[in-house]
Amino acid sequence: MTLSAFARKYIPALQRLRDSVVSATGASAQALSELEAIHRKLEHIESEITTLKQKDNSVHLDTPEDLDKETSGLIRAALQTAAVQHLPLLPYEIDVTDGVITVQTWAAAPLGLTENMRFFVNGKPFDQVEYPIRDEELSAKFADIRGCSFVAKLLTSLPDPEAKWIRLDAAPTGIYNECAWRKAIHILNPMHERYPFPPEANKLRVIGDAHETRFKMGGATIFKNMERYLQEALALSWSDFPSILDWGCGSARVSRYLIAESGQAVTGADIDPDNVAWCKANIAGGRFETIPLMPRTQFKDGQFDLAIGVSVFTHLKEDVQFAWLEEMRRVIKPGGYALFSITGPTQFAYNRFPAHLYEKVQHDGFMDLSADPALNSVLDDKEYYRSVMHSRDYICDRWTEYFDVIAIEDGIAALQDFVVLRRRH
Numbered sequence: 001m002t003l004s005a006f007a008r009k010y011i012p013a014l015q016r017l018r019d020s021v022v023s024a025t026g027a028s029a030q031a032l033s034e035l036e037a038i039h040r041k042l043e044h045i046e047s048e049i050t051t052l053k054q055k056d057n058s059v060h061l062d063t064p065e066d067l068d069k070e071t072s073g074l075i076r077a078a079l080q081t082a083a084v085q086h087l088p089l090l091p092y093e094i095d096v097t098d099g100v101i102t103v104q105t106w107a108a109a110p111l112g113l114t115e116n117m118r119f120f121v122n123g124k125p126f127d128q129v130e131y132p133i134r135d136e137e138l139s140a141k142f143a144d145i146r147g148c149s150f151v152a153k154l155l156t157s158l159p160d161p162e163a164k165w166i167r168l169d170a171a172p173t174g175i176y177n178e179c180a181w182r183k184a185i186h187i188l189n190p191m192h193e194r195y196p197f198p199p200e201a202n203k204l205r206v207i208g209d210a211h212e213t214r215f216k217m218g219g220a221t222i223f224k225n226m227e228r229y230l231q232e233a234l235a236l237s238w239s240d241f242p243s244i245l246d247w248g249c250g251s252a253r254v255s256r257y258l259i260a261e262s263g264q265a266v267t268g269a270d271i272d273p274d275n276v277a278w279c280k281a282n283i284a285g286g287r288f289e290t291i292p293l294m295p296r297t298q299f300k301d302g303q304f305d306l307a308i309g310v311s312v313f314t315h316l317k318e319d320v321q322f323a324w325l326e327e328m329r330r331v332i333k334p335g336g337y338a339l340f341s342i343t344g345p346t347q348f349a350y351n352r353f354p355a356h357l358y359e360k361v362q363h364d365g366f367m368d369l370s371a372d373p374a375l376n377s378v379l380d381d382k383e384y385y386r387s388v389m390h391s392r393d394y395i396c397d398r399w400t401e402y403f404d405v406i407a408i409e410d411g412i413a414a415l416q417d418f419v420v421l422r423r424r425h
């Protein structure tokens with residue numbers, strides 16, 4: 001309890017006690033002078049509190065409004081921590097040419113500690129580093145988060161120019177930690193890319209911008225994070241999933257790596273016929289199918305060992321969501337797994353959604369914010385595709401009706417969290 005809260009609670013009671021002792025007992029001169037001394041002390045405390053209140057409103061903390069302010073402050077702090085913890089590095093340009101990699105990246109240092117920051121490619125420090133470079137746009141966007149206003153420009157030769165995967169790390173302590181994979185960014189070495197990248201409009205519909213670096217690193221990082229998570233948390237590898245469904249595959253941002261790298265049978269399914277057509281024409285080795293807006297799909301009961309759905313449940317109305325959870329349960333084998341992403345603290349922080357929205361989502365559990373026009377050019381129903389958010393409690397309570405909820409993993413589905421589900425036997 002704060003000093004002001006203590007005083008406000010007990011001072012009136014003590015004053016009443018003093019008055020009643022004096023009037024009821026006709027107290028002795030010594031007792032009276034002791035009570036007077038207490039009274040003077042109380043008056044002194046009260047006047048100090050008044051001065052403090054005038055200086056700083058935050059001393060006065062226990063009215064409902066102040067508690068709200070304090071809670072929002074805590075939530076904001078948690079969101080800020082999420083931004084720095086899960087996104088120390090977010091490149092906006094990556095180029096690999098003749099064995100040399102150049103990167104331009106957001107680089108966030110926790111608590112503003114930029115001095116020890118070092119950058120690594122596949123565990124090797126970059127040779128040329130310009131950091132911290134203050135970025136005005138970031139300064140404006142993240143004015144309240146120390147250490148988030150900087151970018152870095154990096155250049156080095158690749159440790160192994162033929163290596164398939166390129167992993168980028170920012171280490172605020174200066175020490176590379178291979179185990180900190182959740183914070184790392186991946187791309188496939190361009191010399192190993194098997195497929196073309198989609199046209200602008202097809203990228204735009206799935207990630208909200210047409211930027212190729214963002215498309216590449218998002219897909220590769222999600223693929224590598226899933227691989228590592230399955231291995232580390234569940235002791236499973238791709239070979240445990242002979243049949244994989246990428247539900248809501250879009251323009252194969254993730255499927256392209258699942259198909260090329262997992263060695264398993266991968267089916268991509270989407271309600272967007274134009275993206276499915278592009279995938280069919282360009283991503284050999286996978287099977288791509290258009291599916292209806294509402295179940296039931298053409299897939300057989302228990303056809304898949306694993307289903308992934310990156311940013312699909314973030315777009316469905318609540319009753320539509322339940323219909324698709326039911327359908328996913330039908331098409332996944334008993335004992336099979338699902339990884340479906342939702343908006344969590346990392347995306348909240350990065351997108352600078354206000355703390356009160358986060359609180360409201362926690363309170364309501366499910367929030368349908370609005371229609372999302374991204375698919376207007378390919379869907380007749382302009383109200384189907386939404387922007388929705390879930391709280392973790394909601395997922396644990398409501399999705400449990402369909403699957404065992406094994407975990408919700410922060411920030412490993414690009415900016416989103418993965419809900420890890422297992423179909424009951």
Ligand SMILES: C[S@@+](CC[C@H](N)C(=O)[O-])C[C@H]1O[C@@H](n2cnc3c(N)ncnc32)[C@H](O)[C@@H]1O
Nearest residue numbers: 206247248249250253269270271272310311312
């Ligand atoms: C934000 S995009 C993400 C695409 C892809 N998963 C990725 O990560 O690049 C969401 C995708 O889900 C698709 N989608 C929306 N509702 C769907 C549904 N009920 N079944 C299958 N796909 C759906 C959209 O057409 C869109 O391609």
